[in-house]
Amino acid sequence: MSTPSNAVSPDIGVVGLGAMGMGTACSLLRQGLSVIGCDISPTARAAFEDAGGRSAETPAALAGCSVVLLVVVNADQVEQVLFGAEGQGGLAAAMSPGSVVMQCATVAPSYAVALGERLAALGLVMLDAPISGGAAKARTGELSVMSSGTAEAYEKTDAVLSAMAAKVYRLGEQPGAGSSVKLVNQHLAGVHIAAAAEAMALGASMGLDLEVLYDVITHSAGNSWMFENRVPHILKGDYTPLSAVDIFVKDLNIVHATGRELKLPMPVAGSALQQFTAASGAGLGREDDSAVVKVYQRLRHFDLPAANDAEERPS
Incomplete structure (x- = not known):
């Protein structure tokens, strides 16, 4: 009572x-x-x-x-x-x-x-x-x-x-209005993380120095807040979850459910959702969301920094 x-x-x-x-x-x-x-x-x-x-x-x-x-x-x-x-x-x-x-x-x-x-x-x-x-x-x-x-x-x-x-x-x-704006934010955040991972996979597949690539992009028009924030996790080989892969499986699914309610197609968000879903299906759901890069690595078999490599690098 x-x-x-x-x-x-x-x-x-x-x-x-x-x-x-x-x-x-x-x-x-x-x-x-x-x-x-x-x-x-x-x-x-x-x-x-x-x-x-x-x-x-x-x-x-x-x-x-x-x-x-x-x-x-x-x-x-x-x-x-x-x-x-x-x-x-x-x-x-x-x-x-x-x-x-x-x-x-x-x-x-x-x-x-x-x-x-x-x-x-x-x-x-x-x-x-x-x-x-x-x-x-x-x-x-x-x-x-x-x-x-x-x-x-x-x-x-x-x-x-x-x-x-x-x-x-x-x-x-x-x-309702607060949650609506947050959903737009999560749409962009998920897409930008997936895009950052894909961009780093492209660079790695071409044999580029990933540290140099990060420096160039963060001083160029292709930069985003998520690229600048998440790519250092990849460079350090540290996927300790600050925000986990499964969070974006959840949030991008909400984006899609809302799109269906509105009859609004969102193919870009759909592509990002598939990459996060693939990462979760590969057992990476509880790793940091930047671990979505490993989906690309498993397909193309390029090298990514490992945690012990990051520890050996001079700061």
Whole structure:
């Protein structure tokens, strides 16, 4: 049963203490907010406690929070946190009326719209607030937030947004607009990573020095933010996942599902999705998304730097 609205505490809940969620939760702590982090991983919870926060094993412990951020992987996890198994026993039913759910995962815009309506029926406020910037920007409180929601939602989350973001885009008054813009971003991000991998595969197949190639392209018109950011992972032979291959299998599938809803063909995004799907099928799903280059390597059998090679190179 929901508690009275005057029982809402000033605590901020963060569900999901992965790379993005941990950084975000720690940024909130640094700004003096009272934060409870929730994750199924005991290691993640212990790390957040070491940073000065409180932790919870289950979302139910966040029922009294004034704002809860969902920094989870996908819509299925959002459903599980908010509504529980088969719509029973989730966090949403236990939160006090007037509390805010900040939905930060990449989900289909149509799902974000429907979620806002379901939460409103429970007396809750939703801020559609997908985030971008990676783990590094999350740690420094410099994320970009692509958001949409009511004036009430922004008023109640002002301190949270100020602590976690360098830029907050206010894109509309209802949930859905934020997720729509994030989907465009993910379309471009996935295409650019796949294109960067393909370009490096082309260079490697022609016998070029990949370090020199990287330097030339990053000072030329062919550069992109993703090329500049992801190709160093290839040059170091380090595929430790900062953002995994399977994330773009998920996100580009959402792009395509939305395209089907709109009857909009997207062949370029389709090609990128096939490359990420091939990488995942080859067992690379949990490696860094730059590992999509290995799909090309397995077809053409060119050399790529190995991690130990990178360690031997002078810095």
